[in-house]
Amino acid sequence: MTDETRLSELRAKFGRVPPAPDEPSPKPLTLREKQPRFEGLVSGHRACQGCGEALAARLVMESAGPDVMVANATGCLEVFTTPWPQSAWHVPWIHSLFENAPAVASGMEAAMKAQGKKTKVLAFGGDGGTYDIGFQALSGMLERYHNILYVCYDNEAYMNTGIQRSSSTPHAASTTTSPAGKDRMGKRHLKKDLLSIIAAHHVPYAASASVAFPADLQRKVRYAMGIEGPTFIVVHSPCPLGWKHASALTIEVARRAVECGLFPLVELERGSLSNVMPIRSPRPVRDYLEVQGRFAHLMKDKDPRAEKERDHLQALADYNIATFGLAGAAQDANDTGGAAAVGRGGPLVGGM
Ligand SMILES: Cc1ncc(C[n+]2csc(CCOP(=O)(O)OP(=O)(O)O)c2C)c(N)n1
Ligand code: SF4
Ligand SMILES: [Mg+2]
Numbered sequence: 001m002t003d004e005t006r007l008s009e010l011r012a013k014f015g016r017v018p019p020a021p022d023e024p025s026p027k028p029l030t031l032r033e034k035q036p037r038f039e040g041l042v043s044g045h046r047a048c049q050g051c052g053e054a055l056a057a058r059l060v061m062e063s064a065g066p067d068v069m070v071a072n073a074t075g076c077l078e079v080f081t082t083p084w085p086q087s088a089w090h091v092p093w094i095h096s097l098f099e100n101a102p103a104v105a106s107g108m109e110a111a112m113k114a115q116g117k118k119t120k121v122l123a124f125g126g127d128g129g130t131y132d133i134g135f136q137a138l139s140g141m142l143e144r145y146h147n148i149l150y151v152c153y154d155n156e157a158y159m160n161t162g163i164q165r166s167s168s169t170p171h172a173a174s175t176t177t178s179p180a181g182k183d184r185m186g187k188r189h190l191k192k193d194l195l196s197i198i199a200a201h202h203v204p205y206a207a208s209a210s211v212a213f214p215a216d217l218q219r220k221v222r223y224a225m226g227i228e229g230p231t232f233i234v235v236h237s238p239c240p241l242g243w244k245h246a247s248a249l250t251i252e253v254a255r256r257a258v259e260c261g262l263f264p265l266v267e268l269e270r271g272s273l274s275n276v277m278p279i280r281s282p283r284p285v286r287d288y289l290e291v292q293g294r295f296a297h298l299m300k301d302k303d304p305r306a307e308k309e310r311d312h313l314q315a316l317a318d319y320n321i322a323t324f325g326l327a328g329a330a331q332d333a334n335d336t337g338g339a340a341a342v343g344r345g346g347p348l349v350g351g352m
Pocket of ligand 1: 074075076077125126127129133153157158
């Protein structure tokens with residue numbers, strides 16, 4: 001057998017068949033491939049399926065990066081992104097204590113300033129680390145006017161250690177330390193209004209955002225990144241494990257929280273309300289509660305305590321709608337599509 005024959009045989013058996021001339025190829029690029037974004041937090045980390053916090057952090061990093069460094073308080077975000085010796089972060093990142101991320105970030109910012117560098121410092125914490133345990137350090141960071149964007153990933157409980165209630169846990173939610181049962185209907189106290197407390201520091205910018213509205217969240221991050229001074233964003237980030245909803249429902253649950261008025265999306269500048277995302281037709285709070293196991297005890301229609309607590313939560317949502325003037329015909333919470341297509345990878349000129 002000649003070499004030529006042998007090669008033809010091999011080509012016939014193993015060779016690649018060229019595509020037929022009318023075969024559609026190559027595959028058209030997806031929108032994401034056409035618009036490469038900065039990825040500061042990449043896949044491969046250990047978050048639960050459907051984790052709202054993982055999605056929120058990825059969106060924040062897309063809009064804030066690449067010239068940033070992060071101080072991250074203890075909590076799920078820190079734990080699931082950095083199992084030794086691996087890390088899912090593509091920026092300089094440090095794990096601080098639970099209670100001192102804002103203090104560590106303050107030192108990082110002072111060091112950048114001393115070196116004449118423009119790298120923006122971000123500080124990240126969960127609600128436990130922000131509303132409760134790191135609050136003193138956060139207040140100091142805001143008061144000393146550090147040029148830092150602090151992002152609180154609010155999943156409304158201490159999730160990393162087993163779903164303990166925090167001061168951000170909503171009234172009547174069942175957690176392992178505020179269990180619903182015959183003695184009580186979940187958490188007795190109200191969710192702390194942290195945003196108003198932050199705004200009372202007269203910081204340039206404080207806002208609430210939600211993973212259900214990524215364009216709005218990313219616009220807020222870009223705006224905060226353009227400000228020289230302390231800024232704060234709290235992102236409502238459902239936790240399928242702690243809220244006890246299907247992991248595929250994360251976005252739907254977050255959307256309902258906004259649409260019923262329980263988690264208003266607002267912006268405050270120098271202590272005054274500057275913008276809200278109006279809700280054209282508020283949904284009943286029940287729509288939000290019924291998809292989460294942490295409120296299952298409120299769905300027992302024969303229990304008069306359940307009805308009372310549902311009314312209580314509805315009153316809190318109505319209070320938010322009235323106080324922030326959320327019921328309006330202007331732009332709706334659902335009208336934010338498309339805005340994320342601009343300005344990825346850093347602040348826009350003019351902030352917005
Ligand atoms: C001073 C201190 N107290 C308690 C802990 C234990 N701890 C580690 S993570 C965590 C829960 C974090 O909750 P949160 O800040 O809401 O973040 P999440 O895990 O919910 O994202 C706790 C209590 C700790 N590391 N340090
Ligand atoms: S427990 Fe909740 S916050 Fe933590 S990784 Fe899982 S889904 Fe995310
Ligand atoms: Mg939490």
